[in-house]
Amino acid sequence: IVYQKKENLGHIINCSFEFFPPKSINLEKNLWFSVEQLSKLKPKFFSVTYGANSGERLKTYEIVKKINKKTQVITAAHLTCVDSTPDELKRIAQDYWNNGIQSIVALRGDTLKKNYRHKMYALDLVILLKKIADFDISVAAYPELHPESKDAKFDIMSLKKKIDAGANRAITQFFFNVESYLRFRDNCIKNNINVEIIPGILPVYNFQQLQRFAEMTNVHIPKWMFEIFYGLDDDIAVQKIIGSSIVIDMVKNLSSEGVKNFHFYTLNQSEVIYSVCRMLGL
Numbered sequence: 001i002v003y004q005k006k007e008n009l010g011h012i013i014n015c016s017f018e019f020f021p022p023k024s025i026n027l028e029k030n031l032w033f034s035v036e037q038l039s040k041l042k043p044k045f046f047s048v049t050y051g052a053n054s055g056e057r058l059k060t061y062e063i064v065k066k067i068n069k070k071t072q073v074i075t076a077a078h079l080t081c082v083d084s085t086p087d088e089l090k091r092i093a094q095d096y097w098n099n100g101i102q103s104i105v106a107l108r109g110d111t112l113k114k115n116y117r118h119k120m121y122a123l124d125l126v127i128l129l130k131k132i133a134d135f136d137i138s139v140a141a142y143p144e145l146h147p148e149s150k151d152a153k154f155d156i157m158s159l160k161k162k163i164d165a166g167a168n169r170a171i172t173q174f175f176f177n178v179e180s181y182l183r184f185r186d187n188c189i190k191n192n193i194n195v196e197i198i199p200g201i202l203p204v205y206n207f208q209q210l211q212r213f214a215e216m217t218n219v220h221i222p223k224w225m226f227e228i229f230y231g232l233d234d235d236i237a238v239q240k241i242i243g244s245s246i247v248i249d250m251v252k253n254l255s256s257e258g259v260k261n262f263h264f265y266t267l268n269q270s271e272v273i274y275s276v277c278r279m280l281g282l
């Protein structure tokens, strides 16, 4: 019997991976194992998130620098503007640029303060960064609408402003309904947003945790997923196998619609994503 792999997408698609600063030395081991394993896939870039408190902020910087030393992979630093003054942001940006960090994921960020009126939005951060240097900038997009969004049109126009101000691409919030991503992408094209809208893919490792993420982010979990994961709360190993299969289907569907780049939210775990990418031929 000659085994032939039906679809090898390795030559048509590319991937990128997001990590977060770990909270302990023990968890740091997972991060470095994942960085090493996923760098074998020759990703387009890595990115490291930017936490809400100042300790984590410094960590983003340290981790990006360390990844740059350990791997050949371009690593983008996430930067939020919610808790910083423009002067602080200018200093951070200048420091990044001076230290060779030229890729930024520019975000507004969130605050726990009630009735907070934002002084800066991600658009303002993009404008500020571009005044400092010619950063490569990614911004966030929301196929199923940002939780604070007034309506879809307003959200699309906020994205357009970020792109018109110089952002190079958008990375989406995670989603499971491929249709909603495709509709959103069509809408971007209709509104002359001509950069790549890279789908953010979050593999299911733990369905209960996913439901919490989804609630916070306004992401719809389809009914069929509740059915598949029903009764599996204590079986994380099985959840991960099912999660892999869901991601493979999503990537194949999106790829058949012309999507070429995929951004994976790793949660600092590489096992599922590495297997998925190998199955896809990367």
Ligand code: FAD
Pocket: 048, 049, 050, 051, 052, 078, 079, 080, 105, 106, 107, 108, 109, 110, 120, 121, 122, 123, 139, 140, 141, 146, 147, 148, 149, 150, 154, 155, 158, 171, 172, 173, 174, 200
């Ligand atoms: P914006 O683009 O500023 O938009 C936020 C909301 O405000 C939208 O509803 C928009 O329509 C609205 N809006 C825009 N301009 C105006 C205006 N002038 N007046 C009124 N409303 C306006 N968070 C972190 O803390 N750290 C991270 O590292 C991080 N990484 C992320 C990576 C990705 C790919 C994504 C999708 C999200 C990430 N987030 C991160 C979460 C993000 O910070 C939140 O979703 C935040 O609520 C919005 O950020 P934004 O950059 O999309 O904001």
